[in-house]
Amino acid sequence: MTTVLEPTNSFVTSFEKVDGHRAAWVNELRQRGMTAFCEAGFPTAKMEQWRDTNVSAIAQTHFVPAPTATGKAVLQLAKQYSFGDTAAAELVFINGHFDPHLSTTSALAKGIKVLSLEKAFETENVLLEKHLGKHARIEQHPFAALNTGFVHEGALVHIAKGAITEKPIHLLFLTIPGTEAAVSQPRVLVVAEENSESSIVETYAGTDGSVYYTNAVTEIIAERSARIDHNKLQQEGNMAYHTALMQVVLSERAAFVSHSTSIGSKLTRNDLAVFMGGEFAEATLNGLVLAKDEQHIDNHTFLQHEKANCPSHELYKHVLADKSSAVFNGKIYVQKDAQKTDAKQTTKSLLLTNEATMNSQPALEIYADDVKCTHGSTIGPVDPNAVFYLISRGLSVAQARHLMTYAFAADITRRIKVAPVRVRIEDFMTAQHGLPQDLRITDQARHDVAMQ
């Protein structure tokens, strides 16, 4: 194996210690992942896809696989982020390890399976072998390759033909690091069969004040006419690194909605790729970034229109305070055969300070002629005219600015159907900006009004 990594690199040494898996295909998959990672190495700013995100801090830190944790702090954190009764099922992972005591799957409807990956290797081997690692493009994503090298823990969500879950399935990944910088690499596989309907939430959270790293990969397969509402809420600790690849594959008439919200972490890089492999498939990608201090949040989205008649809508918003920085790179790729594609991409960013930096790279790559593709990107301050108007109605300058900022973000949050996610984002915004309670759009009734 030609490698650009030092043999003493902590990932290389930990890989050597990974126990062999019972199933040969898993070992092969891991080897393939690790080989791809070693060949690519850590991305550098010279690579076009990584020009604005410097991951040398991850490369230079000596990470050890995160050990399990128990105790009061764990319970408290789990309680803080739990959906309680509002979830159809909740799988809790502490430092990447499945915790059966904190998890619950009793309220699941018929035809829906939510289980830890470890368990799934025993009972769902055929399904896993068919899909796991078959969709994420590890050659293009070194971190996804790294995750594949350590494939072990995570979750499998399987929605059988025609099954419907109205309540969300919650996958909660919590990190409570010990003394050493720890890494966890969760892997999620979602298989939604024909005509199913599901709502899935992935939450990534952890404690402030210590360095840790989460490197996640999620593969989602939506078969014919399946509908998936997906939420990702990233509230990692303030010294955490977070990299994630989500690869979605849509068949004919499948509909996929993604809400990706990034609030926490010191450095985040999300890659969201949607392969529209069937006619009339529909994708909606919404994203919200709320960054402060010296946070750096990078969202790369890739919409691959392979078949005709597929609409896609994308809306990403960024609110950047202090010295934070964000990157948005959204590509719409339209294959020759994908005629009648209707793709619309919008990204808007609000800079609250002069130290904040926004990098926006919306891109269209189009090889079909009968298409309607647009993208729009705006970056600017809080509108001084609107602030002036609000001041004239008796608000203070700070209140007016907060209200405008809140409204800017509410454009995204009000589209989120899962109430606990919406509440959590709004809690965060309220805490940060001190908004009066009566301005919040948290309860369902108000939400529905707002949607109309």
Add this chain to the structure above:
Amino acid sequence: MPTSTETIEQLAGQEYKWGWNVDIEADEAPPGLSEEIICFISHKKKEPQWMLDWRLKAYQHWLTMKEPHWAKIQHAPIDYQATKYYSAPKPKLKSLDEVDPELLKVYEKLGVPLHEREALLGVESSGNGENAPRPDVAVDAVFDSVSVTTTFQKKLAELGIIFCGFSEAVQKHPELVKKYLGTVVPYSDNYFATLNSAVFTDGSFAYIPKGVRCPMELSTYFRINAKNTGQFERTLIIADEGASVSYLEGCTAPQRDENQLHAAVVELIALPGATIKYSTVQNWFPGDPKTGKGGIYNFVTKRGKAFENSKITWTQVETGSAITWKYPSCILQGDNSVGEFYSVALTNHYQQADTGTKMIHIGKNTRSTIVSKGISAGFGQNTYRGLVKVLPKAENARNYTQCDSLLLGDKCGAHTSPYIEVRNKTGRVEHEASTSKIGEDQLFYCKTRGIALEDAINMIVSGFCKEVFKELPMEFAVEAQKLLGVSLEGSVG
């Protein structure tokens, strides 16, 4: 729409109208690139030592560089040793009367009023009836590597305006050249600009003194004539405080099978309060329509630096070249400076274009506007690539970008890759892009009014480009519109 596809193919099948090649005995350097060749060029041009040193510095730097491959273009590897870096028409010309009649014919075919008397006659004769008299145009014609003649030089000299070939400027105005050369595009800027810095042969030089408004359009016409020669021209335009100038650049090249390399550098300097308008109509040979063989590789670095209250406008109509790699940019250094970029890029047959602009906002209250129209037909690939950067000190910077692409046919591609970086909260940056095909309902409507499909397409395309054409000087706008029609012939659907 089978009918329109046929029309497209017919239109696309048109021959390159400017594809002839006049045999003029040329004084050439042997092919290849080395310090000797650079010394040879420098010696031929009787350049002072500092100029040669600058060239050699650039050459040494070039040897350490790698050819860039980030653009969305594909081409066979370029053999830099197979290119001839110097080719001058022989014998050396001293006055207009000595100009080779063959050479004059070339320009006549192009319709360039090279001959001063002819130009004047043209003005007089066209002023009949409703037509307003044509404004004078001063032409500096660059034939292969040498600036052949410059018209109106005397008239301009009265106002203190210097407009001459680059080599002449090095001889006669070394202080100006020394002061400004490489201040916008340094010799180490990029692979092709560095190559140009080492081997550039000629180009145009213009200096507009303080407060002078240049009374006529300055114009350069470039031709690549001899086989296997690259054209490496270098243009330097300086508008001193409060001055204003409009500059036109037009290019054509005869038909050749081999790909010819063209790596030019244009530097604009707009001192406080100055205005520079730089317009280009580029119609180099695009390669064989059927096979994509041959054509010009147009790798150009164009950049302007705008000081306080100054304005730089780039307008380009790119219909030729096998490959266009070109990003006319503005460094908005001074407060209240303005940068504009208007572009129409057409790729038909096997042409590829990766073009756009960079707007670097450094000063306060700087403003920039980008309007880019891309048209792809046949197997053409058209990419808009642009950067808008607002630096931390650029308070109240404003940018508006619009890039629209039109697709004609299902074998072409249109791509948009803008980069937007904002580091100041008062910066306002807007970017809009759209890609669509020509509206069938629009075509249908035109046809119901008795307009032939081809005319309808031309009409719609020229409407699509109107925003850019209106920025061109009048003479150019007419030519550009015609050129677009010709380039588009046989390519619509």
